[in-house]
Structures are given as structure tokens and as C-alpha cells.
Amino acid sequence: MSTLNHDEPTHRDLYVRASDPEGILVSDGFAAELSREVHGPGTTPAGDPAAALDDLLAQAREWASAESARYRRVAGSPLFDAARPAVAARIGLNCAPLALNSGAWLQWLVSPGNGDSELSTLVLGLYAEDVGVGKPRSARGSRYLDLLRELGLETRVVPESRLADEPQTLDSAFRLPGVLLAMSRCGAGFQAELLGADVCLRALGLLPPLEFLRDSLHVDARWPALDLGGTAAETSLKIARTFLETGGDETARLLGGARWALARIQEWSGELLDLVVDVLDPAFEMAEMLGQRSRQAAAYHAHFILEGRTLREWFADARDGHGEGFVAALAASKLVKQGKPEVSRLLGRLLDADGPMFRIFSPEDLGVLQRWIASLGDDSTPDVERSAQPAAGSSVLPAAPDSSAAPADDEEPSTIRLAFHRLLHRGDSPGLRRYALGYVSDWLDGSRRGIERVRKPPRTWEPGGLRRWLLDEHDEHDELFQASGDMAAPPREVVLDTYLQLAPLNLVDGSWLAGFTDYRHASSDFGHFLFATHFDELGNGERRLNHAVIYRQLMHEMGFDLPPTATLEFAQWPGFRDESFALPVYWLAINRFPRRFLPEVLGLNLAMELSGVGGTYRRERFNLRSHGFSSQYFDIHNTIDNVATGHSAWAADAVEAYLAGLSAQLGSEAAATAWDRVRVGFRSLKPPKQPKPDEQIAVLTG
Structure with a gap:
């Protein structure tokens, strides 16, 4: 049990709270306190921001080189050989808060509201590299945990509360990662600061104490995965320069984030070097x-x-x-x-x-x-140069939210359109969280009614059986399509209205999986399938393949000039009917609870990826082409969602991995209970009765 004291918050507290993807960090003044921590009373620098960034990164690299040299001199002490295990443990533990979350500060920068932008495409591509997209336990943090396992330290760092209680870890080790993770939970509110911190940290490459661990202590690890430099640093610099082109206050905030990150790294590394020198003395x-x-x-x-x-x-x-x-x-x-x-x-x-x-x-x-x-009796002394860095200065630490006093933004959305608009963004408030939880709970209650009479998916789960079931379903889709014979396309006005009303849904394609961009979920044994699927929906690093971008092109072909999705104008656009927001709001709401509703999300994802393959997508292709419109949106889904190697297969594999792990840990009864919830999630794509509004939308796409 954690001994964190929430009456006197520390950076250890903040680190633990900000590590929870479903935690509430919002309190009055929280964002302002974070901003003061990063920027302090500093002034906006004059001159060319790109040149200022280049100068700062050069300073960071120069410092890293000098700091690495200071660490290497520790190995020259006559006490070093006997102290090797102790020194390795101190470095391993004190690098853990940051290294276990390497890249996690980018986790919520891309949201359903901005996922189709060029900048988001670059950021998500960089983050995908950090989490080892498509591979389980391949995130940079997972590789660092492997290193700690080699050092025999794994049980002292997992979960986050255990690491926060670790007495051999410096308080300063939690300051940078704690604030970074807290800013990451604020969505795009700290985009500039996070991109600035990111480009600075990646310019450092392998942190000086880790370089010492590798070169002088000869600890075995997958070092390339722990090095933030190389191509990742190049991509980060490209992102920062792209962002700087926007100019204005955002420029100063990015540079401020970079300066702050460098100052915090320098202070922490200096304290750690002093600790390492101390540890040389038994x-x-x-x-x-x-x-x-x-x-x-x-x-x-x-x-x-x-x-x-x-x-x-x-x-x-x-x-x-x-x-x-x-x-x-x-x-x-x-x-x-x-x-x-x-x-x-x-x-x-x-x-x-x-x-x-x-x-x-x-x-x-x-x-x-x-x-x-x-x-004892040996007069040897460490006699090693200590840190040249000043002691860490005071900081403004965000206090724990006061549950007795509701924040100013505690109101729930008053309409489904306002809910859609607010849920597009990753920022949170207690009122929005209550609305989302209530909406999802109501939707799932409706999906649960009469499910005992539903035969799809199978009523019982057999290990390995879902892949076979997928093939059977695909055969059935194909048979129904073939049986449709010489079908006629709907009238043009019906086609136009149908796809227009589907715009709020298809412009947030993949949003039900947005919760799996969270660092821990993105590379878990089952979550890596879901993150890889989400990454594909957003273009797999190429904006031209982003599904929202493709659907907007279809809207343009049809003569609809829609406002940007993230704007209030889009949600209030009079051409949409209220019921067109029902299912999108469900997607946007459930993605905020990747842990609470995990079985249901797995089931929903399976239903989504299977829904159109082999049948519906081919009919949509026919309908669109009959009226001279592009069918690219549905063509690409029919290929990437395939049941052999595509999203449908990944969806089934994610369910299998989750249930197999649950069965091994808690037994077959627990797996059976979870499977019942997966089935409810599957049915929630087209429940028998939707909560609010009452009218249903015919779901034609995935």
C-alpha cells in the first residue's frame, strides 16, 4: 500500500496520480500551476525561434557529453569495483521514473478531434515508435523494465506506487516525469510544452547515467530502445520546427518547455551523480x-x-x-x-x-x-568530482484535487451535440466524466437486454475458437452479398443523405480505441493489437491514408463543405440530425475508460472490424460508384479489416490474449464472466435500444 501523503503533495504523488489513465487530475488552477512549474516568471525570448531552439539543443548535447565524462570518472575510484552492484542499483532505480515512461508524454496529444492533421500524423508516428507499435511489451519503458529485471530490481518499481515509495530513489527523479505525465493528461492544453520537452530529451540521446551503466558497469540491455536519439530525435525536431512555424505565444511555450526539461534533467542528473559518489563509501x-x-x-x-x-x-x-x-x-x-x-x-x-x-x-x-x-581499516576515499549543477530550485506543485469543491467546469454537456464536441478532446473534467460514464452505462444496459437469446458471437468462449468463427462469419457475409444478385443503387438523394449523416461517425473512425494510446495499454499483451488498429485508422503515419481525411474527400466530392471536426460549428452544423451523434458519442465516451470497460471495448472492436468485411463494404462500393463517387473509404476498410491478417483478425487475437491471460490468472470462471461482457460489447455496435436520443441510426460502416 502506498504511503503517499496527499495533504502535503509531492512530485511522487503527482507521478502516481498522473500514471492512472482513468484518474481525475482536474482541480481549480491545476493547469495554471503546471504552467508556472514549467515557465516560472520567465520572459519571452526575442529573435528567431528556430535559431533559439537550435542553440538550446546544442547546449543540451554539450552538457550531456560533459556530464557523461563526469560519470565515467567515477570508475577511476579505488572503491568502484566493490561498489558496482550498489552503483548499478542506484542508477537503475533513479532513472526508472523517467525511463519507464520514455515517450509517454506524447500519449494524449493526438485526439479524435485533431487526428487528421499533419502535425498529429507526425506525433503519432513518433509515439508509435516509442511504444513498439504492433509488438507486445516492446515499448521503451518495457525495455527498461527488462534492464531492471536483469539488475534484480523489478519488484521495487512495479506498480507506480511501489516505485514512488522506494527510499533509494531521489525525490528529484519524480519531478520531470511527474509533471510531464500530468501535462500529457491535459490533452492538447500543453502541446507546445510537451513538444519542447520532447525535442530536448531526444537531443540528449541516451541519458548520461544510463551511458555509464552501459559502458562502465557493463549491464546488458537493449540499449538502442533506451536511446531517444537517432531517427526519433530527427522526427521530434521536424515536429518542433513544424510547430514553430505557427508563431505567436505557442513558440515561446515550446522553447520554455525545452528549457525547463533541460534544467530538470541537469538538476536530477547532478543529484544522482552526487549520490553515486556517496554510495562508493560503504x-x-x-x-x-x-x-x-x-x-x-x-x-x-x-x-x-x-x-x-x-x-x-x-x-x-x-x-x-x-x-x-x-x-x-x-x-x-x-x-x-x-x-x-x-x-x-x-x-x-x-x-x-x-x-x-x-x-x-x-x-x-x-x-x-x-x-x-x-x-573498515581501509583508508581509501571516493575522491571523485561531484556535480557541478546547482541544487534543484523550488517548484510549484499541483495540489491533489479537492473532492469537496467542484471545479468551475463541473457542468455536464446539456445536449448530445455539445457532448460530441467536448468528448473530441482529451482534456477532462468531473462533469464530462460523469456524463461519459452515464452514457456508456446506459448504452451497455440497453445492449445487455435479451442477450441470452443472441447467438453472435458464440455464447461460450473456447480458446482459439474465434479465428474459426471469423472465417464462418466472412463466408456468411460473402454469401449474402452474392445472393443480392442484380442489386440497384439507392437514389442519389438517399446516398447523399446517408453518407452525410454518417460523417460525425466516420470522421472519428477508430475513436473507440483512443484509450489504448495510453502508454501502458499500447504495448500490453492484448492492447498492442488495439493500438496498432488505432494507428492504422489514423493512417499509420501517412496523412493521405487517414480515414477521416479520406472521408472528408468523399464529403467534398458530394458537395458538402463541413467545418473542421474539432470545432463547435461542426457539432452544431444544421445539416446533421441529432441522432447522427448517438453512436459517435458512445465511441468517444467509452474510450475514456480503457480499464473499466475493457471487455466491452474488446467486443465492440471485434464487432466494428468484422461488420462490413466481405459484404457491406462491397455494397457501399457499388452504391457510391453507381453515382460517380469515390469508394476509397470502404475499399480500404474491406482490405485492412480482413479476417486473415487484418483488423478483424487482430480484434479476435486481442480477445483471445485477454481471456487466455485471465483464465491462467483467475481461472475459467473469470474468463467466462469476461466473455459475457465481451459479447455485450459486441452487441453494443447495434443495440436493440439506444439510450439518448431514442432514434436509431443505421450503422453501415466500421
Whole structure:
């Protein structure tokens, strides 16, 4: 259980809260506090912003080179060889808050409202590289977890609350990633700052302490995945320069984000270097360990006297951060044979099975004791250059939201059109969250009615059976299409109205999966299928293949000049009927709960990807071409959604991976319960009764 103190918020608190994709970070003034943390009282720089960015990145690279040299000098200390495991652990733990989230700050910059822009295409392509698109556990953070596993540190960093409670991790290690993750949860509100921080961090490449871990400590890892430089840095710079072309205040904010990120990295790396130098001295770790154990140990040492004081009193000193005297007293006591841990009482009979300290120390603790005793009598000192960086300055820390006082934007959308508009963006508020949760719950309640009589998908799940079922469904789609014979296209006015009313739906294609852009979900065993699908819907890094872009081209062909999707004008456009927003709002609402409604999202995705393949899409092609319109939107869906290697197959595989994992962990009954929810999600694409408004829209596309 986390011991985080929400009365006095720290960057550790913020890190944990911002790691939750379904958490509420909004409070009055929260965004303003984040902005003050990044920008402070700074002034807007004059001159060419592109040149200013180039100068800043040159400074960042120069600092990284010099800082790496300072770390390398640690290896020249005579104490270094004995301290290797301790040094590796400190670097591994203190790089973890940032490295486990490497690239995560981009996770919510692309939303259903802006996913068709050139900038979003570039950002999503860069982020896809960070999460190892299409491969499970291949995100940069996953690769760093592999490194920690090699160091035996994995159980100390997962989940986020465990890492936040880790005493050997500096407070400063959470400042940069905590604020970055918090800004990422604010949607596009901090786009400029996040892009500035991103280009700065990628210019650094492999962080200096990690470079030291690789070159001097010879730790095995997939280092290329942990290096943010190379092509990723080039893409990030292209994104930053594209953004800078917009000019105005946004330019200053991007540069401010870059400067802030560099300052935080420098402060943290300097503190870590000083810690590494401290750890070279075994007495430092010994004093630290006594301090960490002092609270519980004091209860059992009220009568043992050491140099005229009880151990309880010595432990009180250690708990207050003054354990050096305690260490010195122990070194001079009969409990220790200086330089000879193997014959010291502290590591001998006291720890035997019948001794008073049996199993008190962990293997790591025993290593600290052995190294400390072995070092006694040796006059070697670290004698290594310490950090040249100033101590970290004060910061404005966003406070935990006050649940007793609702923020100013706590109102729920008053109409379905306003809900559509607000849900297009990744920003959140308690009122919008309540609306989304209620809308999804109502929709799923309607989808659940009478489901026991529904035969699709199968009423029971068999491992590996979904792929076979997909093929059967595809055959049925084809048979129905072939049986339609010489079909006639609907009248032109019907075609125009049909596809116009589908615009709010098809212009947010893939939005039901937007929650799986979240860093942890995007590369999970089943989530990687969903992220890869979402990435495809948005063009797979090519704007010309973005489904919303293609559908807008169809609208233009039909003579409809629609406002940009993200604008209020689009939601209020009089050519749309209210019922045309019912299903899109469901998609936009459910994507905010990728954990709470995971089985239902998996089922909805399976229904979406299978719905038109082999049948409906071919009819749409015929209808459009009969009236001289492009059928590209439906043609591309009929190919990428195919049941062999496409989205339908991925959807089935995602369900299989999820249920198989659930069955292995919790048993077949849990998997069966989850399958029932998957079936409800499948049916939710076309429920028997939709919540609000009451009228239904005929869903023709996926």
C-alpha cells in the first residue's frame, strides 16, 4: 500500500496520480500551476525561434557529453569495483521514473478531434515508435523494465506506487516525469510544452547515467530502445520546427518547455551523480540502511547499550538522518571484526536460525553489511568530482484535487451535440466524466437486454475458437452479398443523405480505441493489437491514408463543405440530425475508460472490424460508384479489416490474449464472466435500444 501523503503533495504523488489513465487530475488552477512549474516568471525570448531552439539543443548535447565524462570518472575510484552492484542499483532505480515512461508524454496529444492533421500524423508516428507499435511489451519503458529485471530490481518499481515509495530513489527523479505525465493528461492544453520537452530529451540521446551503466558497469540491455536519439530525435525536431512555424505565444511555450526539461534533467542528473559518489563509501549505505530500519528496529533495542547509549537512542539519531555516529560506534564495537565480515558477530550467530536477528536482513542488506565491514581499516576515499549543477530550485506543485469543491467546469454537456464536441478532446473534467460514464452505462444496459437469446458471437468462449468463427462469419457475409444478385443503387438523394449523416461517425473512425494510446495499454499483451488498429485508422503515419481525411474527400466530392471536426460549428452544423451523434458519442465516451470497460471495448472492436468485411463494404462500393463517387473509404476498410491478417483478425487475437491471460490468472470462471461482457460489447455496435436520443441510426460502416 502506498504511503503517499496527499495533504502535503509531492512530485511522487503527482507521478502516481498522473500514471492512472482513468484518474481525475482536474482541480481549480491545476493547469495554471503546471504552467508556472514549467515557465516560472520567465520572459519571452526575442529573435528567431528556430535559431533559439537550435542553440538550446546544442547546449543540451554539450552538457550531456560533459556530464557523461563526469560519470565515467567515477570508475577511476579505488572503491568502484566493490561498489558496482550498489552503483548499478542506484542508477537503475533513479532513472526508472523517467525511463519507464520514455515517450509517454506524447500519449494524449493526438485526439479524435485533431487526428487528421499533419502535425498529429507526425506525433503519432513518433509515439508509435516509442511504444513498439504492433509488438507486445516492446515499448521503451518495457525495455527498461527488462534492464531492471536483469539488475534484480523489478519488484521495487512495479506498480507506480511501489516505485514512488522506494527510499533509494531521489525525490528529484519524480519531478520531470511527474509533471510531464500530468501535462500529457491535459490533452492538447500543453502541446507546445510537451513538444519542447520532447525535442530536448531526444537531443540528449541516451541519458548520461544510463551511458555509464552501459559502458562502465557493463549491464546488458537493449540499449538502442533506451536511446531517444537517432531517427526519433530527427522526427521530434521536424515536429518542433513544424510547430514553430505557427508563431505567436505557442513558440515561446515550446522553447520554455525545452528549457525547463533541460534544467530538470541537469538538476536530477547532478543529484544522482552526487549520490553515486556517496554510495562508493560503504559507510554511507550503512548509515542509510540504519535510518530506513530505525523505526521498527527501535522497538526491540531499548536495553542494548552501545557506548553509554541504548540502541533505541542510536536508532533515533539514524531516523533523523544523523546515523554517522551510530555507524562509527558499531564499527568500534565487539559486534564487528574490522575488515573481516566472515567472523563478525553482526553477520554470524546473531543471524543464525536460533539467533535474535534471524531473517531480519534482506540479501541486499547483507550485501551492505558485508561491504561495510570489509572496508573498515581501509583508508581509501571516493575522491571523485561531484556535480557541478546547482541544487534543484523550488517548484510549484499541483495540489491533489479537492473532492469537496467542484471545479468551475463541473457542468455536464446539456445536449448530445455539445457532448460530441467536448468528448473530441482529451482534456477532462468531473462533469464530462460523469456524463461519459452515464452514457456508456446506459448504452451497455440497453445492449445487455435479451442477450441470452443472441447467438453472435458464440455464447461460450473456447480458446482459439474465434479465428474459426471469423472465417464462418466472412463466408456468411460473402454469401449474402452474392445472393443480392442484380442489386440497384439507392437514389442519389438517399446516398447523399446517408453518407452525410454518417460523417460525425466516420470522421472519428477508430475513436473507440483512443484509450489504448495510453502508454501502458499500447504495448500490453492484448492492447498492442488495439493500438496498432488505432494507428492504422489514423493512417499509420501517412496523412493521405487517414480515414477521416479520406472521408472528408468523399464529403467534398458530394458537395458538402463541413467545418473542421474539432470545432463547435461542426457539432452544431444544421445539416446533421441529432441522432447522427448517438453512436459517435458512445465511441468517444467509452474510450475514456480503457480499464473499466475493457471487455466491452474488446467486443465492440471485434464487432466494428468484422461488420462490413466481405459484404457491406462491397455494397457501399457499388452504391457510391453507381453515382460517380469515390469508394476509397470502404475499399480500404474491406482490405485492412480482413479476417486473415487484418483488423478483424487482430480484434479476435486481442480477445483471445485477454481471456487466455485471465483464465491462467483467475481461472475459467473469470474468463467466462469476461466473455459475457465481451459479447455485450459486441452487441453494443447495434443495440436493440439506444439510450439518448431514442432514434436509431443505421450503422453501415466500421
